[in-house]
Amino acid sequence: MDKKIRVLVAKPGLDGHDRGAKVVAAALRDAGMEVIYTGLHQSPESIVEAAIQEDVDVIGLSILSGAHMTIFPKVLSLLKKKNAQKIIVIGGGIIPADDMKKLKKKGVKKLFGPGAPTTEIITWLKENVKPGKKKRAQTRKKNNKGL
Amino acid sequence: MKPAAKFFKDILKGDKSAVARAITIVENDSDYTLLKKLFPFSGRAYYIGITGPPGAGKSTLVNAIAKLFLKRKKRIGIIAVDPTSPFSGGALLGDRVRMADLALNKNVFIRSMASRGSLGGLAKKTKDAALVLDAAGMDYILIETIGVGQVELDIAQVCDTTLVVLVPESGDSIQAMKAGLLEIGDIIVVNKGDREGCERLIMELKFAFDLRNQLPGWSYPIVKTIATEGYGIEQVVSRIEAHQAYLNKTGKFEVLRKEHLFSRINELIEEKIKNKLRRRLKSQPELKKIIDDIYSRRRNPFDVAENLLKDSGIVP
Ligand SMILES: Nc1nc2c(ncn2[C@@H]2O[C@H](COP(=O)(O)OP(=O)(O)OP(=O)(O)O)[C@@H](O)[C@H]2O)c(=O)[nH]1
Ligand SMILES: [Mg+2]
Numbered sequence: 001m002d003k004k005i006r007v008l009v010a011k012p013g014l015d016g017h018d019r020g021a022k023v024v025a026a027a028l029r030d031a032g033m034e035v036i037y038t039g040l041h042q043s044p045e046s047i048v049e050a051a052i053q054e055d056v057d058v059i060g061l062s063i064l065s066g067a068h069m070t071i072f073p074k075v076l077s078l079l080k081k082k083n084a085q086k087i088i089v090i091g092g093g094i095i096p097a098d099d100m101k102k103l104k105k106k107g108v109k110k111l112f113g114p115g116a117p118t119t120e121i122i123t124w125l126k127e128n129v130k131p132g133k134k135k136r137a138q139t140r141k142k143n144n145k146g147l
Numbered sequence: 148m149k150p151a152a153k154f155f156k157d158i159l160k161g162d163k164s165a166v167a168r169a170i171t172i173v174e175n176d177s178d179y180t181l182l183k184k185l186f187p188f189s190g191r192a193y194y195i196g197i198t199g200p201p202g203a204g205k206s207t208l209v210n211a212i213a214k215l216f217l218k219r220k221k222r223i224g225i226i227a228v229d230p231t232s233p234f235s236g237g238a239l240l241g242d243r244v245r246m247a248d249l250a251l252n253k254n255v256f257i258r259s260m261a262s263r264g265s266l267g268g269l270a271k272k273t274k275d276a277a278l279v280l281d282a283a284g285m286d287y288i289l290i291e292t293i294g295v296g297q298v299e300l301d302i303a304q305v306c307d308t309t310l311v312v313l314v315p316e317s318g319d320s321i322q323a324m325k326a327g328l329l330e331i332g333d334i335i336v337v338n339k340g341d342r343e344g345c346e347r348l349i350m351e352l353k354f355a356f357d358l359r360n361q362l363p364g365w366s367y368p369i370v371k372t373i374a375t376e377g378y379g380i381e382q383v384v385s386r387i388e389a390h391q392a393y394l395n396k397t398g399k400f401e402v403l404r405k406e407h408l409f410s411r412i413n414e415l416i417e418e419k420i421k422n423k424l425r426r427r428l429k430s431q432p433e434l435k436k437i438i439d440d441i442y443s444r445r446r447n448p449f450d451v452a453e454n455l456l457k458d459s460g461i462v463p
Contacts, residue, residue: 003175004236004261029237034261039244046250050243053256055167084164 003131005033006056010042012075013065020114021062024092027118033125044074052084057129060121063093064114068103076107088129092116155181159188161222161283163256169283170258173275177422182275189281190404192224195387196303198294199312199328204338205291206245207374208312208383213249215384216287224280225249225257226273227291228302238262242291256280270301271414277305294328303331304410307403308390310383312336313352315344324355333367334386340371340378365393420461427459 009025011018018040025035036054038047051059063071072091079085085107092112095103100111110124148156157165172181195212197205206227213223227242238261249255258276277288292302294311303309311332313323316339323329329352337349349369356367368386372379394400431437440446456462 004263025239029232029239030235032235032237034231034238034240036243036259037239037241038250039241039247042247042250046247049163049251050257052164053167054259055171082164 005058005125005129005131006036006054007033007058007060007125008036008038008047008051008054008056009060009062010038010047010050011040011062012042012044012047012071013063013067014041017064018062020064020092024060024062024118024121027122028125031122031126044071044078047075048078048082048084051079051087052082056087057131058088058090058125061089061091061093063091063095066094068093068095069099072103072108073106090121090124092121155184158185158279158283161256161285166256166279166283167258169279170276173279174260174272177418182278185278185282189278192277192281192285192288193308193391194277194288194290194306196306196309196331197289197291197312198303198309198331199336199338200314200317201293203312203314203317204372204374205293205312206242208310208336208338208372208380209242209289209291210246210248211372211374211377211380212384212387213246213255213287213289214377215380217249217252217254220254221286222254222284223249223256224277224283224285224288225255225291226260226276226280226288227257228260228262228273228293230293231261231263236263256283256285270304271418273302274305274411274414294331305407307394307400308333308387310334310336310387312338313348314339315342315348321351321355323352329355333365333390334383335367335369336372336379336383337369338372338374340373341376345371364397365390424455424459424461428455431455 007028009021011021022037025037028035036050036056038050047059047061059075061071061075068091072089075089079087079089088109089107090110091108092114094114095111103111109128112121154165158169169181197209199205209225209227213225216223225246227240229238229240229242231238240259240261242259243257246257249257260273260276263272273290277290280288290302290306309331311323311328313335314337317323329335335352337345337352339345349371352369361367370379370382370386372383374380394403428434437446437451441448441451
């Protein structure tokens with residue numbers, strides 16, 4: 001039936017602006033995705049817990065506070081610990097090129113600069129995310145045969 | 148253990164990843180295999196609906212109520228439904244923002260659901276998701292919906308106790324009555340009690356309820372709250388418990404649950420028939436021509452629909 005890309009958008013860290021994250025969240029909705037918005041000041045623990053309960057395909061983190069080198073790796077390692085590494089992690093914010101390389105090596109799938117147009121994010125998601133596919137493959141016995 | 152068997156066991160144990168995946172399955176698939184297996188393990192949770200106009204403070208209230216239940220060592224499942232955009236098919240699900248207090252509690256499971264348009268059977272999907280949480284051993288299931296449309300009101304059908312949340316800003320009690328909101332409420336919560344106009348709304352509601360037929364033994368309490376401060380929450384919870392006790396004492400609990408089961412069967416049949424017919428209609432080779440014919444008044448929609456039903460074998 002109806003499969004939608006589910007994305008959790010979170011704004012971890014201590015800085016208090018989530019306008020950027022909200023703009024992205026609204027744009028993804030307008031592109032037909034289901035966006036779970038969790039708000040400001042989220043800890044990596046609560047982000048990962050929410051992502052698991054919401055069974056999202058993607059976690060998108062907006063980080064402007066400079067804490068990217070701690071938050072991304074923490075999220076990735078928690079996902080691994082919870083056996084949820086299939087959830088794709090992407091991010092946006094002011095991240096120096098050097099750090100970007102390191103984060104990608106650690107497993108962040110895609111990073112967008114602070115000025116990235118939302119269309120770029122949408123295109124990337126549509127090309128790289130198959131909603132629910134992998135996660136359900138193990139449990140679904142047969143495809144719908146319909147009526 | 149085979150993966151499928153382990154998955155099933157994990158759901159019953161309340162393992163969060165398993166429960167989350169199970170909800171995704173019942174949300175996306177029209178295959179009932181999993182639900183059929185889970186059903187015998189359901190029926191133990193108490194279902195509470197929280198509905199009301201946008202921004203009334205429903206999520207904040209859910210958060211506060213859940214915290215109180217947690218103090219009593221209960222396990223809480225929360226389903227928060229937000230509307231799907233009819234234009235894009237996407238949805239922005241923001242109820243979790245108000246439930247940050249619960250995010251890491253091991254006895255809480257929160258799931259946001261998009262309404263996906265009434266064609267997708269929002270009420271049915273929500274009930275399916277609630278069934279998963281029920282089988283997973285939750286003591287209470289709180290279902291938040293925006294009370295604006297028939298579909299949302301239908302969800303109240305699965306609930307044992309329904310709270311209708313109103314605020315001074317949401318207009319007067321007449322509007323709430325017109326929207327059919329008051330009829331489905333077992334308990335009326337007037338939230339944002341710190342705002343102006345709250346006392347007047349309470350007065351109006353009391354008056355409206357005096358006009359309504361009261362049930363013997365249940366007098367539709369109106370509770371004032373300030374959800375952001377936790378004010379009045381104890382009272383809301385004690386009213387919920389009073390309602391539960393009332394249902395049990397009068398034997399209405401069983402009657403209500405049986406009514407819910409009846410509408411559940413109804414819904415399932417309707418869904419199957421609707422899908423089947425819609426597919427049949429869409430696959431009509433001459434659909435375009437038929438519609439052209441109707442458009443130019445050479446045929447009429449009534450005969451076309453009747454014939455289609457006859458052909459389908461559903462109606463003799
Ligand atoms: N002043 C005041 N504000 C409140 C109260 N309860 C909630 N709010 C605020 O009202 C706004 C909406 O609260 P939510 O809990 O998100 O309301 P909701 O009914 O779940 O909203 P939707 O799910 O979007 O329909 C938030 O800014 C809350 O902080 C209250 O008792 N008093
Ligand atoms: Mg809400």
